[in-house]
Amino acid sequence: MSKKYPFKTIEKKWQDYWESHKTFRITEDPSIPREKRAYVLDMFPYPSAAGLHVGHPEGYTATDIYSRFLRMQGFAVLHPMGFDSFGLPAENYALKTGTHPRTTTEENIDRFRVQIKSLGFSYDWDREVSTHDPDYYRWTQWIFLQLYKRGLAYMEEVPVWYCPDMGTVLANEEVLTTPEGPRSERGDYPVERRPLRQWMLRITEYADRLLEGLEDLDWPESIKAMQRNWIGRSVGANVRFTLEDSSEVLEVFTTRPDTLFGATYMVVSPEHPVVKEITSAEQADEVQRYIERSRLKSDLERTDLAKDKTGAFTGSYAVNPVNNARIPVWISDYVLMSYGTGAIMAVPGHDERDHEFAETFGLPIIQVVTDTSVESWKDVPVGGQGETIAKGAFSGDGVACNSGQFDGKDTETVKREIITWLEKHKCGTHSVNYKLRDWIFSRQRYWGEPIPLVHCGDDIIPVPEDQLPLTLPEVESYKPAGTGESPLAKVDDWVHCGCPDESGRVGRRETNTMPQWAGSCWYYLRYIDPTNENEIADKEKLDYWLPVDLYVGGAEHAVLHLLYARFWHKVLFDIGVVSHDEPFQRLVNQGMILGSDGNRMSKSRGNVVNPDDVVAEYGADSLRLYEMFMGPLRQSKPWSTSGLMGMHRFLDRVWRLGERELFDGEPPLALKRMLHKTIKKVEADTRNLDFNTAISQMMIFVNELYKEDSLYRTLWEPFLRVLAPYTPHIAEELWERAGYEAPVSLAPWPSYDEALAIDDQLTIVVQVNGKVRAEFEADRDSSKEVLEETARSLEKIQGYLADAEVKRIITVPNRLVNFVIG
C-alpha cells in the first residue's frame, strides 16, 4: 500500500457531516439583498439504468464550485437537484420485463442520488423533486389546464411524426434529419408522417416573443442562433393569384414581393388541396402519377441534397395580379405543404431553386432586379415569355427593372411599394411566416403525465383543479393499445368516468399522456417551493430567487427543453405566476468529455469511463479537480487517465503539506505575495468559470510552499479556503486538522491585499527592432527614463546600438523597451 492520502475515509466523513448538519440547506431570508442571492441550476438528469457517466459531473462540478464560491462570498445560494423521471427507457424496459416503470425509475433515482452524493456536491437535498411524483405532476397538469383555458392547447388532425417502434407520435423538435431519413432524437428510431388527431400547444403564438426574448439573454451565440433559426421568422407578403379555370384563388407567401414581375410560373405542393380542383383533364394522368410518386418517395430521396428538380404541369394557368400575365401552375415536391401556404410564385431569375426548376422544364426566366454594379437598369433587355436572359439566379438586392412603374427603385423600396399596391388592390397583404410549428404535445405512451381532460359527448371538460393530480392507473400491459391510443385506453374503469361538469353525462378520459419535456419545462420553479400543496410555488419565494442566474447543461437541449421551457415560462408570466418573462438569465453549455481516443464515449467503442470507478480509485476530489483542469468548461476535450493521476498526485502533495507542523512565524515576503496573487487569480477565474487556470494557479502556489521547510499558518489557512470550493473533502479535513472550526465550506472567502497581489519587481524586456535581445529587473512603475537608461546601459544592447542610429525608442512601462535602429 502506498502512502496515498486516505480519500475514501475523509470523503465519506465529510459527506456524512454535510448531510447530517444540513450544511447547504437554504431558506429565504429577506434581509439578504437581491444582489447577494444567486440561483445556480444544473440541468437535472434522466435517471437512466446506465447510471451516471463522466459527462454529468462536469457541469455539476462547475456549478458546485461556483455555488460554494458564492456562498463563501456571502451569497444566499439556491442550488438544487432533482430527476427528470418520466421517459421512454423505463417504459420500454417495462414492455420487455413487465416491471412497473415506477419501480425501475425509483431504483435508478436511488442509484443516481448515491452517485451524485458521492461527488460531494453542495445541493440542498431538501428541495429534491422528481417529475413522476404525483405531488409534482399535479402541477404539471395544472399548467396544462391553464394552457388549455387560454386556448393554447387544442386538438387537431395534422400530419405528425409517428414512430412505429415507440408506438407514439413525436414533436417536430424531436425528429432529426439523417442520411437514413428522419429519425427520433431519442433512441434513433425511424419515424414517418401520418395524419393523426393530436393535442397541440400553440407555441407559434409566442414565436415573436421567443425570438425577441433572446436579445437580452447571456447565452452562447450558437444556442441563440439555433433558436432563431428554428423559429425561422421571415417577413414578406401573401399574394393572391386568380386562377383561369377556377373560382379558387391561389395564395402564396414570398419574401421577395419586389420580384413579382418576374414570376413566370407557380408551383404548388403535391399535397395541396387545390391540385384536385385545377388539374386539367389532359394533365390528370401525369399529375396523378407525380403525386403517387412523391408519396412513395422514400425519405432518403426527399431529403437528398443534390436531387434534380421534378414536377408536373397541372394544365391550369394563374394570373399575375401586377401585370395580368398568364402563367402556368405546376406541382413539385420542392414546395413543402408545411411551410407558408404550400404554394409559391416562382421567380427563376432571382431564386436558385426556381431557376433550376425552370431550366429543367424550359420555363421562361425574366430578370427583374439588376445588380447595383450594372451601369443602369435600363440596359437590361426586356424579357418576354419563353426568353431566357439570366445564366443563374441573382438572389441579392439591387434595382428593379422590367417591373413597370417600379423600375429604377431599390429592392427595399420596391418591396414596400408593391405590398402597398397589393393591399390597395386587395390581392395581397404584408405577412410574416415562421418555420416553427405548433408543439405536438400528446404521446401514446403510459409513463407520462395523464392529460387531465374528459371527453363528454362533443365537449372536452377539464378535470377540476382541486381534483389534481389525475394519477396514472395501474395497467396490465404497457403495450400501446394497438388502436393508436396509449395503454391507458385499455383501463376501462379509469377511462370511463362521470363528466366533471356534473351534468350527469358519461365521460371518457383523455388517454394520451404528456411528453417528457412537460415535467422539465418548469422544474426550476418547483425547487423554489417543493412541498407547497396549494400552488406551484409561493409567489414571494419565486420573486425571491428568479430568474435563474446561471444554468449549466449540455448543448443538446438547444431547441427542445430550452425553447419549451421558455414558452411555458412566458405563459406563466402572462397569468401572473412569475414576474420575469425569461427563466434563465445566463446559460453555459459544458463541452463534451470524449473518450481517450478523441471519440464520443460509447459502449461499442469501449472507451466509456465510469465515474464510480474513478471515485473508488482516486476519490471524488481528484475527479472533480481533473474534470475542471482538463480545459475550458465550454470546450469538448478527451479523457486522459494519466491526466487524472496528475491531479491525484497534486492532492497527495497538498495532503503531505498538511502533515507538516504548522509554524506561526512570519512567512517570507515572496510567499506572501504568492498567496495574495493566488487568492486574487482564483477569485477572478472562479467568477468567470475559468476553473482550469484557477487550478493552475493553486498548483503554482503549492509548488512554492513545497520548497519551504516550514508550513506557515498564515499561508496555509487562507489557501485551504481557496481550495475548498474545488476539492471540498480534502479541504474540510485539512482545515479541521489545522485546528479550525468546521466546516470550511461556510468560512468566508479570504481577502487579498492588492498591493501584495502584484509584483513589485518586474522583468523588463529589451528589444532591438522588435526582437528580444536582453532583459533586466526593474521596480514596478519605474519611469520611462530609468527604463531606457538601464536598457541602453546593458552590454549586450550596446553592441547592437554601437554603430547604429537609434531612430526611435518605444517604452512600455512595466513591460519593455524597444530600440528602433536604422
Added chain:
RNA sequence: GCGAGAGUGGUGGAAUUGGUAGACACGCCAGAUUUAGGAUCUGGUGCCUUCGGGUUUAAGGGUUCGAGUCCCUUCUCUCGCACCA
C-alpha cells in the same frame, strides 16, 4: 449551400486583449532516493543550430516599433440547419 465556432509543442491546454509564445499539467529524458510503487524529490524538455544565433501559433499577404491576438485571401476541422419560398 446557410448559420455558429475553432485551428498554438509528442498530448490537454496558458498567454492581464497589440507587448518575453508555450504558464500549469500529462508524456518523455537525466540524476537523487527508497520499506521497489500507479512512489517521492531535483533538473531538463517547441523545432533547427557551426552554440554566435536562427526559427516558430493551419497557409499566404497586410497594418504596426511590435501580431497567436487586428484586417484581407485561402485551407482544414467541429457543431447546428438544410429545397423554409
